[in-house]
Structure formats: structure tokens, C-alpha cells
Amino acid sequence: NAGVTQTPKFQVLKTGQSMTLQCAQDMNHNSMYWYRQDPGMGLRLIYYSASEGTTDKGEVPNGYNVSRLNKREFSLRLESAAPSQTSVYFCAYGRSSGANVLTFGAGSRLTVL
């Protein structure tokens, strides 16, 4: 998954704890995305950022906040983790030129107890 680095790869939290998932791209593209994938299900868009300084809600934004710190970095924060947020989280960037061509990170597996 060259071009997108996600940290951490694994994390276990207790209910109510907070944490931030980090995502960084090395390709200087405008668009970045956060998805979650629950077992046996497809990817659902949490938040996206069309450019530095802008963020927008996706399909399932409740319980999450994001920050587009600069063009390279897009972080996802869980302020008060809940068991329902146990999932695998994927970050992606999109190449411009008409519509996005997506490149994904390797994923971050989060378990909330």
C-alpha cells in the first residue's frame, strides 16, 4: 500500500477512552478519506477531505471527528470510544483529474472492549 501510511495498525481501547488514528500520504494529493469496515461488510465512508483545510461528513460520521492537518495528513479521532466502533479503519487518498482514483492504506484494526 505504497503512498499511504496508517498508524497504529492495531489498538485495543476500553469503552470511553479516546484515541486518534493517523494517516499520511506521500503523494501530495488533495482528496483524503476515512472508511470503516465491519466484519463481512463493505466499506462505509466516515469523513472525507477534498482539500487542505476542508472536511465533510460521509455516511457514518457520528462518534468521530477529523482533522486535515496539512495536505499530507488526515487524522480520525474517537473522543469516547464505544464497542460499536470496533472495526477496521482504512484511509485513502484520491488522485484528481475528473474524479477520484483511490489508493488505500493497509488499515488499522481497532477493538473497543
Place this chain on the structure above:
Amino acid sequence: KQEVTQIPAALSVPEGENLVLNCSFTDSAIYNLQWFRQDPGKGLTSLLLIQSSQREQTSGRLNASLDKSSGRSTLYIAASQPGDSATYLCPLGARFGAGTRLTVKP
């Protein structure tokens, strides 16, 4: 709201078969169209990209076509192998459907 429907949801075939996976969209304003595969417990790997000016793209045993007028794309896999077993995804923009889970039996 853009919707992506992938048919079939799951497919199990013996090794060597040719097969077709289907993807349809409610929004026909399609630009680029990517096909991904996802192995269990892994990330997404881009397989093919059909750019806005193209109707199809080929890579090895894979051929993907796009019909913008009908809002459909198909992924053709020739001479399937057990290593092709994975979930195949075709997002519309940034929105994904549930995918097609393919199992190729030796």
C-alpha cells in the same frame, strides 16, 4: 444518493471457469471506474482503472468494461484460479457497495 450494487453477492466456481462480476450504479455520471480486490483480513488492491475516455481495460486474465449510458461495469476473469479467491469491489467515486465474494475451488 449514489448507490452501488454488485451482483452476485457471492460466487463459488471450480478452477478454470471463466466468470463475470457485475457492478451497477444509480448515478450514470461516471468518470473513472476502478475495480479492487480485497483478500480476507487485508487491504484493498487496485486491479484495473477505466478512465473516463475508455470503455474497457485489460490486465492479464482480467478485463473490465464500462457502459456509462446504462451505469454498468463488468469484470471478466478468464481461466479462474484459487488465487483469485477474494472480494471484488467497484466503488462509484468514494462510495462502495458490498462487493462480490469469489471462491475458486481447486
